Amino acid sequence: MSRLDQRDVESMxxxxxxxxxxxxxxxIVDYLQSATHHPTADEVLKAVNEKFPMxxxxxxxxxxxxxxxxxxxxxxxxxxxVRFDPNTSNHHHFICxxxxxxxxxxxxxxxxxxxxxxxxxxxxxxxxxxxRGVCAxxxxxxxx
Ligand SMILES: [Zn+2]
Ligand SMILES: [Zn+2]
Numbered sequence: 263m264s265r266l267d268q269r270d271v272e273s274m275x276x277x278x279x280x281x282x283x284x285x286x287x288x289x290i291v292d293y294l295q296s297a298t299h300h301p302t303a304d305e306v307l308k309a310v311n312e313k314f315p316m317x318x319x320x321x322x323x324x325x326x327x328x329x330x331x332x333x334x335x336x337x338x339x340x341x342x343x344v345r346f347d348p349n350t351s352n353h354h355h356f357i358c359x360x361x362x363x364x365x366x367x368x369x370x371x372x373x374x375x376x377x378x379x380x381x382x383x384x385x386x387x388x389x390x391x392x393x394r395g396v397c398a399x400x401x402x403x404x405x406x
Contacts, residue, residue: 266348268292274388294335295308302346310322334350335347336374353390354366354369354390354391355367357394358396359394361400367393375389
C-alpha cells in the first residue's frame with residue numbers, strides 16, 4: 263500500500279528546486295497523511311486554519327493540486343464534491359448514505375469483474391468500485 267508521506271514530500275521539494283516547504287504546506291501534508299475520511303479542500307482548509315489561522319484558500323488549493331500532480335494524493339469524486347485521498351494504491355470505496363463517510367476498501371476484496379464481456383471491447387487496466395450503504399457507526403446509532 264502506498265500512502266502520502268511527509269518525508270516523500272520533503273524530498274520531492276528538495277529535488278524540485280523551486281518549491282518551498284512552508285509551515286502551512288507541512289500542516290496540509292500532515293493533516294492529509296493521517297486523514298482516513300477523504301477530506302474535501304474546505305475540510306483541509308478548516309483543519310489547517312486551526313493551527314495557522316492565516317492560511318488562505320489559494321494555498322490549500324495550490325498545495326492539493328501540486329500533490330495531485332505529483333501523484334501523492336488522489337481525487338475521489340462524490341456527490342459533486344472532490345475529496346482527497348492520501349492512499350494512492352488501487353482501492354475501492356464505500357460511501358455511507360447517512361453520514362457521507364468515505365471508507366477505503368482493499369482492492370483484492372472485490373473479485374474480478376467480467377471485463378471480457380464489455381460490449382465496446384474496451385481494455386480495462388484498473389477499476390474503482392463505489393459501494394454504497396450504511397457504515398458501522400451509523401448502524402449503531404440506528405439501534406439505540
Ligand atoms: Zn455513516
Ligand atoms: Zn480512498
